Amino acid sequence: MKAQPETKEEPRVPLSRERVLHAAVALADEAGIESLTMRRLADKLVSEAMSLYYHVENKEALLDGVADLILGEIIHVTSKVEGPADQWKTTLRSKVLAAREILLRHPWAPQLIQSRTNMSPSSMRYFDSLIGLLLDAGFSIDLTHHAMHALGSRALGFTQEMYDDSTAPDEETIAMLLEQVADEYPHIATMVKGITHDAETTLGWCDDQIEFEFGLDLILDGLERRREKKRSPGR
Amino acid sequence: MKAQPETKEEPRVPLSRERVLHAAVALADEAGIESLTMRRLADKLVSEAMSLYYHVENKEALLDGVADLILGEIIHVTSKVEGPADQWKTTLRSKVLAAREILLRHPWAPQLIQSRTNMSPSSMRYFDSLIGLLLDAGFSIDLTHHAMHALGSRALGFTQEMYDDSTAPDEETIAMLLEQVADEYPHIATMVKGITHDAETTLGWCDDQIEFEFGLDLILDGLERRREKKRSPGR
DNA sequence: ACCTGAACACCGTTCAAGT
DNA sequence: ACCTGAACACCGTTCAAGT
Numbered sequence: 228m229k230a231q232p233e234t235k236e237e238p239r240v241p242l243s244r245e246r247v248l249h250a251a252v253a254l255a256d257e258a259g260i261e262s263l264t265m266r267r268l269a270d271k272l273v274s275e276a277m278s279l280y281y282h283v284e285n286k287e288a289l290l291d292g293v294a295d296l297i298l299g300e301i302i303h304v305t306s307k308v309e310g311p312a313d314q315w316k317t318t319l320r321s322k323v324l325a326a327r328e329i330l331l332r333h334p335w336a337p338q339l340i341q342s343r344t345n346m347s348p349s350s351m352r353y354f355d356s357l358i359g360l361l362l363d364a365g366f367s368i369d370l371t372h373h374a375m376h377a378l379g380s381r382a383l384g385f386t387q388e389m390y391d392d393s394t395a396p397d398e399e400t401i402a403m404l405l406e407q408v409a410d411e412y413p414h415i416a417t418m419v420k421g422i423t424h425d426a427e428t429t430l431g432w433c434d435d436q437i438e439f440e441f442g443l444d445l446i447l448d449g450l451e452r453r454r455e456k457k458r459s460p461g462r
Numbered sequence: 463m464k465a466q467p468e469t470k471e472e473p474r475v476p477l478s479r480e481r482v483l484h485a486a487v488a489l490a491d492e493a494g495i496e497s498l499t500m501r502r503l504a505d506k507l508v509s510e511a512m513s514l515y516y517h518v519e520n521k522e523a524l525l526d527g528v529a530d531l532i533l534g535e536i537i538h539v540t541s542k543v544e545g546p547a548d549q550w551k552t553t554l555r556s557k558v559l560a561a562r563e564i565l566l567r568h569p570w571a572p573q574l575i576q577s578r579t580n581m582s583p584s585s586m587r588y589f590d591s592l593i594g595l596l597l598d599a600g601f602s603i604d605l606t607h608h609a610m611h612a613l614g615s616r617a618l619g620f621t622q623e624m625y626d627d628s629t630a631p632d633e634e635t636i637a638m639l640l641e642q643v644a645d646e647y648p649h650i651a652t653m654v655k656g657i658t659h660d661a662e663t664t665l666g667w668c669d670d671q672i673e674f675e676f677g678l679d680l681i682l683d684g685l686e687r688r689r690e691k692k693r694s695p696g697r
Numbered sequence: 698a699c700c701t702g703a704a705c706a707c708c709g710t711t712c713a714a715g716t
Numbered sequence: 717a718c719c720t721g722a723a724c725a726c727c728g729t730t731c732a733a734g735t
Contacts, residue, residue: 265709373673383624389589411590414597422603477700500729
């Protein structure tokens with residue numbers, strides 16, 4: 228009886244870099260990245276701001292660690308997506324869409340990842356796997372290099388949307404507002420009025436997933452064509 | 463003589479929203495966006511932090527204004543780029559590259575523009591003009607809509623580069639570092655070693671301009687093909 | 698109408714001190 | 717080895733007061 232810890236108080240898990248980083252992700256998920264301050268993170272861990280500095284060099288290092296944690300998730304999930312070398316396109320597509328699913332759960336992550344100079348081990352491993360995929364599929368080294376740049380952040384499953392419709396008003400309100408300024412932005416007005424609405428995606432007039440896949444396929448198709456252009460002369 | 467202002471002291475131009483915003487851009491250009499604080503901006507204007515609040519609601523509004531100022535520059539320059547409707551591709555290309563030139567002079571601007579919910583008049587006008595360009599060229603409304611999403615921030619002349627090579631070490635150092643971890647990232651190592659170096663762009667192994675244009679052309683080509691696919695059946 | 702100073706709440710971080 | 721409290725420099729912003 229005596230040996231058992233007192234049931235009244237929490238076991239008081241000691242801090243660790245792991246715990247700090249995971250708590251940071253949780254805090255950002257719950258309250259947004261702007262709420263991630265050293266003091267509030269410490270509160271969440273029932274500790275003091277200064278205690279964090281024992282496990283993390285400073286706030287920049289904390290953010291680096293958080294970004295790497297997310298990238299670690301991505302590489303973990305995407306590494307399971309495999310396929311034969313001649314089907315590079317569907318394999319790459321699936322990997323990217325798998326990455327996207329993770330980032331959709333952490334809406335603050337894209338901006339954070341962009342802002343870091345991303346030479347972290349996790350992102351290196353991820354890009355290494357994508358490069359290997361293309362080289363194995365017979366891409367030239369130069370084209371592979373171009374492909375990585377052309378994909379850019381899309382390779383990680385996100386494009387920074389120009390208009391963030393998560394905070395946007397509903398479709399009807401937009402249509403109404405737009406009516407008022409239709410003479411100033413005639414083409415936008417035409418476009419919004421004329422867009423085909425799928426019955427299924429009636430949520431908003433921009434289905435992010437569809438637009439993401441459209442853009443991704445545009446690039447993948449273009450890469451495929453450029454790959455074949457180089458090969459066909461010898462044919 | 464008496465009527466003239468004393469030559470000794472500055473004319474003491476009064477503050478204005480215009481002056482505040484332009485000073486903010488200048489400060490960000492000189493010292494980086496993280497140096498743009500109300501207090502330092504006031505210093506630059508030989509004034510007090512609180513005085514700024516008379517011309518700008520708060521810091522968020524200041525940043526909105528700054529973003530809009532840059533977008534204003536872009537629309538000003540790109541509106542001069544014109545061409546016949548059947549040459550939508552080269553016209554659009556030129557507009558985008560013109561926008562890019564402006565953003566290259568304000569390296570902090572892409573991130574700022576991304577972070578704002580971009581319904582500002584300037585950005586609306588810009589996108590309106592691009593949409594008009596495509597509609598005039600015979601794009602369907604749906605394809606025009608997809609096109610705007612696919613271009614995304616590229617329409618404004620930037621893609622958030624995954625690896626910021628402005629802070630990266632020189633090519634030789636990278637090659638050396640990479641040698642040490644070649645077994646961990648074999649494909650990256652292969653790629654970096656094998657990339658063709660143009661004699662002219664020997665500055666670094668990634669020429670941002672070339673990569674930007676490659677990605678842009680990939681998308682423009684893809685859009686062109688999808689446009690023709692829709693038309694050819696009736697042909 | 699336009700500007701300012703003192704004051705407040707909240708940052709990240711240093712440093713010396715506790716166990 | 718790990719954690720903490722007081723203190724510092726620096727934020728954005730409110731508010732009452734100056735011209």
